[in-house]
Amino acid sequence: MDNAQIADRLDALAVLLELSEANPYTIRAYRRAADVVRDAAVPVAGLVTAGRVRQLRGIGPGIEARLRELVETGDIAELAELERELAPGLVGLGRYLGLTARRSIEIARALDVRTPEELREAAAAGRLRSGPGVGPKLEAQLLDALARDPEPRPQRALMLNLARELVSAIAAALGGEPAGDVRRWRDASERLAVVAAADEPEPLLERFAALPQIVALLERDERRAVGVTVEGVPVELVVAAPGRFGTALLRATGAPAYVEALEPLPDAPDEAGVYAALGIPWCPPELREAPFRGAPPELVEERDIRGDLHCHTTWSDGRASVEEMARAAIDRGYDYIAICDHTPAVGAVQGLTPDDVRRQGEEIAAANERLAPFRVLRGIECDILPDGRLDLPDDVLAELDWVQASVHGGQRMPRAEMTARVEAALHNPYVRCLSHPTGRMIGRRPENALDLDRAYALAVERGIALEVNGLPARLDLSGTHVAEAIAAGARIVCSTDAHSVAGLGNMPNAVRTARRGAAAAADVLNTRPLAEL
């Protein structure tokens, strides 16, 4: 058994433990162990046999016992038992059809079906109706969803980070490329796709079906399969002949309107070849939303970013200290970072009082002495109160290097009131940036009723930047709004709103979202050296 096979079994066990509502710490421990095994430099089976597997990080006695059983017998009894009992394939299919895990299992038991194929057969034979609580309406809905869908979509779009994680892991396992919505860095993904190249598609399609992430197949053709995860998310694999890989990748990257306008696509082994044969310049995936054939503009790149201007620390709701965040920023190659903790009005978490701001300033000054020439900026994420005043007095804001102004509470204001509230804040002489300007939370909260055109105009007039917030749930401004803001003459900043060292890793989300709005490096303030900023 090689490391990848062992890791896949541990991952499968984690999925099933999750379905059986086991302790989340146990589930996480199995997931971590799977990662450790997958990345181990030596054959783990050998370590197990030699009794040395606990030398690997995160492998305790419990997991060691499972590994021993797996290596000695070829499987884990509990895993096989859970697979029989919980039928993850049926749960995944059920969730894809819009049922809860519990309902899927109930219906499957009542109909005595154990696999997705058996469920399809039961449906075809008209037996669904004998399932508990399955009336004519639900039956029709299930039959409809079970019918071959050329473009299967999840019940709910996936957040960018989850979608990227899923698609990247599958692409890596198959030696393919991530495509679909994540390759365009869409805010929320509906089409999850991977494209791989092979003369013989069969072995890759087999490996795809056997991946721990894929619990059932919705479809399978000669060169394409659609699998479903235990969460019910459909993932598509296209196996192109090597000479057509570029064509398949372009087609699977979408968006549909963009691709349709380029059809018929010539065959080529890579995308560059397809574009060359079409006689048009290669187009960055972020710009492939609407039909477009021209020369794409120069876009900002991740490597252009010189610093992160929105980060939290343990002074408010962050998990790392000022110095830890600063050192992590140095590791990323940045020249500066702005520490922007919350102010008291944010409510749910502790916010900085004027006294705290001054004490934090001393800590930042000390860090700057240690870390020079790197620069830690004294910043704040200051709440905009419902009446438009800021949550700290002007004399405190005046001491700071970088003031972000944010609407947090009271977001359901009518448009006129919300616009007046933000406008008042933008008139404050110390505000440098408007954070997450629309306040949306993807899939949960719509954009605030704010007259964005007024906000852009005032930001330009007052020399205030607009943030592209890289938190996967925010991505605010969105690409569409970035384009509007730039057209209005505004400058943007790409920030992570990091609440931990790992959170600094969300910068690509902000940069790619800015690229979706066709932002150039010159449009993004934190591509500049500190003196210019």
Ligand SMILES: [Zn+2]
């Ligand atoms: Zn905020």
Ligand SMILES: [Zn+2]
């Ligand atoms: Zn923040």
